[in-house]
Amino acid sequence: MVIKGIPVSEGIGLGRAVVIKESEYTIKKTKIEDTGAELRRFLDSIEKAKEQIRKIKAATQESLGEKNAMIFDAHLLILDDPEFVSMVKGKIEEGINAEFAIDESARFFENILLSLEDEYMRERANDIKDVALRLIRILNGEEQIDLKNLPDGSILVAYDLTPSQTAQINKQNVRGFVTEKGGKTSHTAIIARTYEIPAVVGVEDIVNSVKDGDFLIVDGYEGFVYVNPEEDLIKEYEKKLVEEKRRKEELKSFLYVESKTQDGKRIKLFANIAHIEEIDAALKNGAEGIGLFRTEFLFMDRSQPPSEDEQFEVYKTVLEKMEDKPVIIRTLDVGGDKNISYLNIDKEENPFLGYRAIRLCLGNKELFKTQLRALLRASIYGKLKIMFPMITCIDEVYQAKWIIQEAKEELKKENISYSQNIEIGIMIETPAAAVISDVLAKEVDFFSIGTNDLIQYTLAVDRTNDKVSYLYNPLHPAILRLIKMTVENAHKRGIEVGVCGEIASNQEFVPVLIGLGVDELSVNPSKILNVKKKILQTSYEEENLCIKELLN
Structure with missing residues (x-):
């Protein structure tokens, strides 16, 4: 049997399934005579639950960082919540057993949250359910699901x-993750990429389709999960796995080699990240900096925007971890395919051409300024560069820079330090920005070309639409001319140009970008060494000559 899902962490995993199925509880209501003893039993279970959660939080913080450990603060708050605790107490005092009282009280609060429209608040119902289940297991004397001692060669199916489960995992024994829920930015996906474990998510009904001990192949490249495959397919994937390991070992030899072409043109290699947890992978693979830190994920899956202090802590951590290496942080880029409920963005017929990115930020000045203040405060901890997305005219740059200046003046009055050497750059991802790049180059310190949107907007092609996706061509002469124009205009003003779109990591397009004269490529951390290998094999002069002949 073969099942298709969403590949979220590259690699090939072969092993035996360990299926995680949550216990189905039928909790009986029983009459309690000694309510005092039952209350003590309940309160003891709360203390034991707190102790367990604190240990899991500490383990998570150590292995996955502060941000991933924050989820457990919410679990501790539930255990201290006076409404939840008093409701359970009240039911016990009426003579109901603690297990039933906990279950009934938890369901009451779960139903309230599930009735809300806000997606973030609905998801918090799962936190209450998790905490209640933990308390009931403690009361029943049951062990929590133990993932610390998985047998070697395990593939987790759930x-x-x-977070509490991934915190326990001994990654040395795990060959893959397969889950029914999730997407490319889900917790499972992030952890899989951090641990470099092959993962496929969004696999329908996988928990009921697989049983413990089934032999699985997880293809993290294509998104296939093979259940009890034929021997020939196993041998084929074993060969692929050997080749993958050989390729990874070969790429390690490029780790400390300077990134430059055969004829000596220096190309900087940076990493694209969206989460703090990805920094370790970036550094491990030799990233010279962060070419794109996507801040929108700080704003998603919640009921209100992150505070200035919360953002400050995240940006500070990124800069500290990267030490003296440059870090380009892109300001909030939402709208289009990334909507946020609490911003109350009206439904648009064509959101990709609507109220998004810099347009939204300039229209929500306080939201924007809060982010800029956090960035300025964090700037003293590293080499920060700030980048604005989806610029189409010079006025947007003027307005954004003016708000930065206002934020600086406010911090100065409050005696809060910030770096005096922060570079300001913009994304070139619209044809308009590329065409006026000579004007824009006078006002900023660097360009970063977002090829995904630039190609889509220039060619009027939605690459997710099967009927027209064949027209999505990164090598279209119009795209090459816009990139060449942007690079030439930038270099005339003495500023550098990077590329942070998907084509920067495509082996076919890397030589073309080098020939067009870009200074920096920013890619997924796992792609850095592959791209470096290609750079080392490329001649800038030869590619540049080919580009001139092609465009003339």
Whole structure:
């Protein structure tokens, strides 16, 4: 049997399934005579639950960082919540057993949250359910699901993997993750990429389709999960696995080699990241800096925007981890395919051409300024560069820079330090920005070309639409001319140009970008060494000559 899902962490995993199925509880209501003893039993279970959660939080913080450990603060708050605790107490005092009282109280609060429209608040119902289940297991004397001692060669199969579960995993023994829930930015996906474990998510009904001990192949490149495959297919994937390991070992030899072409043109290699947890992978693969830190994920899956202090801590951590290496942080880029409920963005017929990115930020000045203040405060901890997305005219740059100046003046009055040497750059991802790049280059310190949107907007092609996706061509002369024009205009003003779109990591397009004269490529951390290998094999002069002949 073969099942298709969403590949979220590259690699090939072969092993035996360990299926995580949450216990189905039928909790009986029993009459309690000694309510005092039952209350003590309940309160003891709360203390034991707190102790367990604190240990899991500490382990998570150590292995996955502060941000991933924050989820457990919410679990501790539930255990201290006076409404939840008093409701359970009240039911016990009426003579109901603690297990039933906990279950009934938890369901009451779960139903309230599930009735809300806000997606973030609905998801918090799962936190209450998790905490209640933990208390009931403690009261029943049951062990929590133990993932510390998985047998070597395990492939975890679950509806979803919770933070408390991934915190326990011994990654040396795990060959893959397969879950029913999740997407490319889900907790499972992030952890899989951090641990470099092949993962496929969004696999329908996988928990009921697989049983413990089934032999699985997880293809993290194509998104296929093979259940009890034929021997020939196993041998084929074993060969692929050997080749993958050989390729990874070969790429390690490029780790400390300077990134430059055969004829000596220096090309900087940076990493694209969206989460703090990805920094370790970036550094491990030799990233010279962060070419794109996507801040929108700080704003998603919640009921209100992150505070200035919360953002400050994240940006500070990124800069500290990267030490003296440059870090380009892109300001909030939402709208289009990334909507946020609490911003109350009106439904648009064509959101990709609507109220998004810099347009939204300039229209929500306080939201924007809060982010800029956090960035300025963090700037003293490293080499920060700030980048604005989806610029189409010079006025947008003027307005954004003016708000930065206002934020600086406010911090100065509050005696809060910030770096005096922060570079300001913009994304070139619209044809308009490329065409006026000579004007824009006078006002900023660097360009970063977002090829995904630039190609889509220039060619009027939605690459997710099967009927027209064949027209999505990164080598179209119009795209090459716009990139060449942008690079030439930038270099005339003495500023550098990077590329942070998907084509920067495509082996076919890397030589073309080098020939067009770009200074920096920013890619997924796992792609850095592959791209470096290609750079080392490329001649800038030869590619540049080919580009001139092609465009003339």
